[in-house]
Amino acid sequence: MSNNTVFQAELPASKHATDHATSLPHQPTTILVDNQESIQAAANPRSRNTTSREICKSLITNKLIHISWIKAHVGYDGNEEADRLAKEAAESDRDPLSVKAPISFLISIFKKKIMEDWQSDCEDEYTGRSTFNILQKVSTQPCYWKREEILFFTGHCPFPSYLERFNFASTSICPCGNTNDTPLHYATECILTASFHMTKPAQQHAKFKLIILQNIKIQKIHLRTEISVMHTA
Numbered sequence: 001m002s003n004n005t006v007f008q009a010e011l012p013a014s015k016h017a018t019d020h021a022t023s024l025p026h027q028p029t030t031i032l033v034d035n036q037e038s039i040q041a042a043a044n045p046r047s048r049n050t051t052s053r054e055i056c057k058s059l060i061t062n063k064l065i066h067i068s069w070i071k072a073h074v075g076y077d078g079n080e081e082a083d084r085l086a087k088e089a090a091e092s093d094r095d096p097l098s099v100k101a102p103i104s105f106l107i108s109i110f111k112k113k114i115m116e117d118w119q120s121d122c123e124d125e126y127t128g129r130s131t132f133n134i135l136q137k138v139s140t141q142p143c144y145w146k147r148e149e150i151l152f153f154t155g156h157c158p159f160p161s162y163l164e165r166f167n168f169a170s171t172s173i174c175p176c177g178n179t180n181d182t183p184l185h186y187a188t189e190c191i192l193t194a195s196f197h198m199t200k201p202a203q204q205h206a207k208f209k210l211i212i213l214q215n216i217k218i219q220k221i222h223l224r225t226e227i228s229v230m231h232t233a
């Protein structure tokens with residue numbers, strides 16, 4: 001059972017125990033619970049959870065009833081028996097949980113699902129592959145790239161292949177004659193940008209992401225200079 005399911009299962013049990021204690025003749029009763037979350041919820045009269053509020057109300061009106069924490073799985077007979085019954089109930093189909101999941105729990109579930117869908121969409125896309133090669137895992141955290149780095153890693157730079165796509169250049173071939181017109185070509189092998197070259201990664205690793213991973217700071221300075229020069233050329 002997840003933490004939340006334990007909470008959802010223990011709260012009705014605590015409510016049941018409190019109701020039972022209320023029906024008993026006038027005598028002090030202590031209900032022992034091994035889930036601190038349930039105790040905190042029961043102690044909060046403003047809890048968003050109806051069951052928690054009901055337990056809290058019973059405890060306020062019946063001063064002889066107390067809820068207290070007990071350490072789990074250390075051999076207390078009553079607690080072990082409650083644990084056994086909880087497991088039995090969890091494995092059976094009867095009595096679906098009547099306590100609604102907390103909003104915080106639902107938010108975390110939805111967030112996880114949204115991130116999974118986003119990741120899956122990202123992996124199945126055809127466009128934006130050069131960026132995906134570098135940032136393969138989606139994240140809500142901003143990625144602080146400078147303008148020149150964005151231009152370089154997305155390939156949206158003043159390279160012939162990019163300009164040709166929008167009819168700003170008649171050919172996609174690099175002026176040096178190389179037909180491999182990629183940002184990597186300019187960064188590592190083009191004779192026209194030789195003074196800005198960075199170390200070329202091994203052929204089997206010739207991906208931008210590996211360039212970045214290798215000595216990222218120096219590479220970025222090189223890139224910024226190179227793109228700036230190309231822009232003003």
Ligand SMILES: [Zn+2]
Pocket residue numbers: 174175176177178185186189190191192
């Ligand atoms: Zn070239």
